[in-house]
Amino acid sequence: MDKINVSDEQVRSVLRTVALERPEYVYDEQDEDGSCQYVNNGAPSCLVGHVLHRLGVPLDVLREREGDKALHVARDLLSVSDVTAGCLNRAQIRQDDGETWGDAIAGLV
Incomplete structure (x- = not known):
């Protein structure tokens, strides 16, 4: 797959939007080795x-x-x-550590 041409601000904006749609959500759908899943049940x-x-x-x-x-x-x-790639990574680590999605993006976007 070719890289998708997006700006850093577009990525940060979408990250902010997704997190703020469910700011209190705590992700708990890790697989058996504790890794998060990008896709689960077709979504x-x-x-x-x-x-x-x-x-x-x-x-x-x-x-x-x-x-x-x-x-x-x-x-x-x-x-x-x-x-920006690091920003996504930090948000993912925070999420995987049990922070809410709102807290996971705090100070990043």
């Missing part, structure tokens, strides 16, 4: 899975990247800066 699952899908990444591509860090997935699939 985006984790915070970054929702963001990437809204930016145009097909679910089958996300499913192929299960287990990969958000940092690498963002760098591989989006034309964004390392700072």
Whole structure:
């Protein structure tokens, strides 16, 4: 898949939008090894899975990247800066550590 041409601000805006739609949501759908799932039951699952899908990444591509860090997935699939890829990664880590989606983006967007 070619990288999706989006700006850093577009990615941060979508991250903010997704998180603020469910600011109190605590993600708890990790797989057996404790990793989050980008896709579950045919739909985006984790915070970054929702963001990437809204930016145009097909679910089958996300499913192929299960287990990969958000940092690498963002760098591989989006034309964004390392700072923005790192922002997605930090939000994902916070989510996986049990923070709400609202708290996961605090100070990042």
